[in-house]
Amino acid sequence: MNDIRDEVREHYALKVVEAVSGTGSGCCGPSSACNSFYDEAQIAGLPAEAKAASMGSGNPTAIAELAPGERVVDLGSGGGIDVLLAAGQVGPTGHVYGVDMTDEMLAVARANAQRAGAANVEFRKGVIERLPLDDASVDVVISNCVINLSPDKPAVLAEAFRVLAPGGRLRVADVVSDEPLSDDRRAQLGSYASCVGGALSDGEYVDLLTRAGFVDAAVTFTAHRDNGVHPAVVRATKPREA
Numbered sequence: 001m002n003d004i005r006d007e008v009r010e011h012y013a014l015k016v017v018e019a020v021s022g023t024g025s026g027c028c029g030p031s032s033a034c035n036s037f038y039d040e041a042q043i044a045g046l047p048a049e050a051k052a053a054s055m056g057s058g059n060p061t062a063i064a065e066l067a068p069g070e071r072v073v074d075l076g077s078g079g080g081i082d083v084l085l086a087a088g089q090v091g092p093t094g095h096v097y098g099v100d101m102t103d104e105m106l107a108v109a110r111a112n113a114q115r116a117g118a119a120n121v122e123f124r125k126g127v128i129e130r131l132p133l134d135d136a137s138v139d140v141v142i143s144n145c146v147i148n149l150s151p152d153k154p155a156v157l158a159e160a161f162r163v164l165a166p167g168g169r170l171r172v173a174d175v176v177s178d179e180p181l182s183d184d185r186r187a188q189l190g191s192y193a194s195c196v197g198g199a200l201s202d203g204e205y206v207d208l209l210t211r212a213g214f215v216d217a218a219v220t221f222t223a224h225r226d227n228g229v230h231p232a233v234v235r236a237t238k239p240r241e242a
């Protein structure tokens, strides 16, 4: 498990340095066009470096229905694009945490928050399998093309459940396969780091969310890719009585 995380960390450390220096593109996976998920108007005010470092597969704050005052965590926050978008939506009475394990990403994200003048954000170093957040400390968990990268998805979903307040919601963009992948098929598709080899199927995702305690778990594909691993949005809720 640590080998996969080390490979993923090294991959994204290099990618973000290339992305912000203009020598490479971001993007989760080989063929996605990263900023195309965002409305131009939505990202117009963000620092150029935050847009350059965007490596997601969707637009989680577009489906999160964030309200002023809410507390949000972004799992695998990268260069910070979704943290900054969420920060604008929850406003000065809200708070947004970004959690990432890659020092280079955290440095870019913190610089972007400073450029944007975002006072209600905080980036914490950590792994999403063991979140550096207290129990029941956020209202919403977002994430963008990260959970597929984890070698221990049950731990990630259990941690998302733990840090959510009762009644809180998970609103995630990820890449998801249309059928369970065998080890051989995973090896054919590519590495975890390239955002395909570690994908869950939609059925596996709903099953793991339900086992973690979530209700109303649903996966919706948002685009089609010929390799069977598609961009998708994932929604689930922590019951109020949990």
Ligand SMILES: C[S@@+](CC[C@H](N)C(=O)[O-])C[C@H]1O[C@@H](n2cnc3c(N)ncnc32)[C@H](O)[C@@H]1O
Pocket (backbone or CB within 6 Å): 005, 008, 009, 012, 027, 028, 053, 054, 055, 056, 057, 075, 076, 077, 078, 079, 080, 081, 082, 099, 100, 101, 102, 105, 126, 127, 128, 129, 143, 144, 145, 146, 149, 150, 195
């Ligand atoms: C594909 S990039 C997406 C970044 C960001 N969400 C975005 O949309 O631009 C994946 C990010 O997740 C982080 N990451 C991957 N696995 C992680 C883990 N197990 N724990 C913490 N961070 C992780 C990487 O360091 C990287 O910043």
